[in-house]
Amino acid sequence: MTKPPDIGAAADPTSDKLDAAVLKVAGVVVLGAVMSILDITVVTVAIPTFMADFQASVEVVAWTMTGYTLALASVIPMTGWAADRFGTKRLYMAALTFFIIGSVLCSMAWSIESLVAFRVIQGIGGGMLMPLGMTIMTHAAGPQRIGRVMAVLGVPMLLGPICGPILGGWLIDSFSWHWIFLINLPLGVVALILAYIVFAPDKPKPSESFDFLGMLLASPGLALFLFGVSSIPEKGTVLAARVLIPAIIGAVLLVAFVFHALRTEHPLIDLRLFRNPSLRFSVLTMSLFATAFFGAGFLLPNYLQQVRGETAFDSGLLMAPQGIGAMLTMPIAGFLVDKIGPGKIVMFGITFITIGLAGFTQLHADTSYLMIGAALFVMGLGMGCTMMPVMTAAIQTLSHAQVARGSTLMNIINQTAASIGTATMSVVLAAQLNDHPEAKIGIASNAQPDIAAQVPPSVIEQGLELAAEAFSNTYWVTVILAALTLIPAFFLPRSKPEAPVDAEAVALV
Structure with missing residues (x-):
């Protein structure tokens, strides 16, 4: 039956x-x-x-x-x-x-x-x-x-x-x-x-027995690690105690969980899923992609608000071309993934994202919003062909019983990589701004009108240009990470997926 x-x-x-x-x-x-x-x-x-x-x-x-x-x-x-x-x-x-x-x-x-x-x-x-x-x-x-x-x-x-x-x-x-x-x-x-x-x-x-030890290692470990990483933007350095102590404790707990999970019959997070090559390369692709993409997502709103003086509301509106681009390609990519596999689609998407990010390495204090919108649109076209196809590549070859664990694993990777990407870009940007005190004056003049009244316009103009240069230099990190994503993406499946052949999968069809 x-x-x-x-x-x-x-x-x-x-x-x-x-x-x-x-x-x-x-x-x-x-x-x-x-x-x-x-x-x-x-x-x-x-x-x-x-x-x-x-x-x-x-x-x-x-x-x-x-x-x-x-x-x-x-x-x-x-x-x-x-x-x-x-x-x-x-x-x-x-x-x-x-x-x-x-x-x-x-x-x-x-x-x-x-x-x-x-x-x-x-x-x-x-x-x-x-x-x-x-x-x-x-x-x-x-x-x-x-x-x-x-x-x-x-x-x-x-x-x-x-x-x-x-x-x-x-x-x-x-x-x-x-x-x-x-x-x-x-x-x-x-x-x-x-x-x-x-x-x-x-x-x-x-039901399987609950992995209490795994829970005591994985959940606090992940929370502490992400807390340390997410504290980097506030502290401005990786060496702060508030960053290092929780991040190191969290990392130790997560490493301990890895050893525990590989020796336990029913671990909280099934790391044996990495034996599946499609999931393994999907995780590598997602890690690099999310670090680059969400790191870039931290940079542009800050550029628009700090250098261009836009409000958060207006910054959101100015980023709309990215959403429009993704909405155009996402349904097409979803259809093609089911027909020809995710590999070629993801390679196409990452290439477009890399090109779009490269456009932001040319930012200036007066860069045309048309150019920014065009770069965002290109990134959106790539985004629609990347994130969910990578998720699909990870899950489509799993059995019915493995899907819940596989989707959990991919969401953990996505959340962690996004936090690391945001923290990395904030540190690189802070280092760039610290090298040019004039840039901070320019940024402060946008936030506090009384400062703008006390500083010569030429100094403010120079400071904003230096600040824009700091953002453009930081974007090079995202370009390199996005380009590196092409390596694991090359090994993603390039053919129409086949249904997993186990008892539960057969029962589904």
């Missing part, structure tokens, strides 16, 4: 088309992913408001972002086991509930400390939504259509960093900061109801 899949049972995974059942599942998953990813970026524009309302320093207020990210990263390792143990539908609805409760509590925060605590609750729910969403959509679509459904899931990952500042700025200006959290209540309730209706019931099955 065959065992039906626990998600998307109405869909036919052998079909070549995305039928209504798969699209319904995708719609629910995307709604949850949009809320989770937007809440990473929407808070950025609220930081000055939090500082004023709660009378707190920028270092303290930054914890509203750091706390959410660390909670998100800490809970991801447990998602694979929890999905196997409790079922993806139950866990997804539980994660949504946590996220909704955390959002409502954030809107009721009475102090910066309470807001940070409630952001942690939000992050616990938000951290599970993306890997669970990938698992649910993979099970619903089957290996023959995973490229197209992953392209659908890539939309919120792409638009979140662009739409977050725009939406946050509008809500704060039109209403109050409370609404950047309250807006999740109606959206979350709708997602919860739809998840209950659309997702097929979970099928009970024997």
Whole structure:
């Protein structure tokens, strides 16, 4: 007797088309992913408001972002086991509930400390939504259509960093900061109801023993390591105690987890998946790509605000060409991945990203926004052919039972590489700016009009040009990383995927 899949049972995974059942599942998953990813970026524009309302320093207020990210990263390792143990539908609805409760509590925060605590609750729910969403959509679509459904899931990952500042700025200006959290209540309730209706019931099955030691090593290890790395922009150096101590402790815990996981029958994160060459090269590709891409994502908004004097809201609008480019290529790439494999598509995408990034190595204090928009558009074309096809390459050759663990692993890699990329670019940029004190004067003149009134225009002009040069020099690091990504990408599958041949995969078809 065959065992039906626990998600998307109405869909036919052998079909070549995305039928209504798969699209319904995708719609629910995307709604949850949009809320989770937007809440990473929407808070950025609220930081000055939090500082004023709660009378707190920028270092303290930054914890509203750091706390959410660390909670998100800490809970991801447990998602694979929890999905196997409790079922993806139950866990997804539980994660949504946590996220909704955390959002409502954030809107009721009475102090910066309470807001940070409630952001942690939000992050616990938000951290599970993306890997669970990938698992649910993979099970619903089957290996023959995973490229197209992953392209659908890539939309919120792409638009979140662009739409977050725009939406946050509008809500704060039109209403109050409370609404950047309250807006999740109606959206979350709708997602919860739809998840209950659309997702097929979970099928009970024997659970593996929980890896408590793995949890005690992996989750705190990842959180401490990312905390140390994410502290680099604030401290401006890798050698600060706040950076080194947690990062080293976290790294030691993660190394200990690797040894533990390779000797345990049912580890929290299944590192034996690296025996799969497709997943192995996907991880290498994702690591380099995310470091370069998200590092570059840190640079441009700062250039626009510090050198060009734009607001966070306007910076978000100016980055829209990247989203437009990705939306053009993402559905095409998803379709082609299912037909010819991800290898050629990813190589094409990374080449375009490298070309786009190279354009930013020519930044000046008065660079045309048309040129910036063109470079962003080219990067977007490449982005649509890269991130989700790489995710697809990692997951499409896994068996039905391995998908939850595989999507968990890829999300951990993505989160870690993004944090490392942001920290790396901030250190390189800080070093560049420190070499030219005049650049800091130019940047300060944009932020504080009283300084601009006291400094000769020629000095400000020279300082802004030096600051722009610091950004352009830092972009060379992203260009090199993006070009290096072509090496592991060359080894990604270059043919139409075949369904995994194990008992559970056969049962699916």
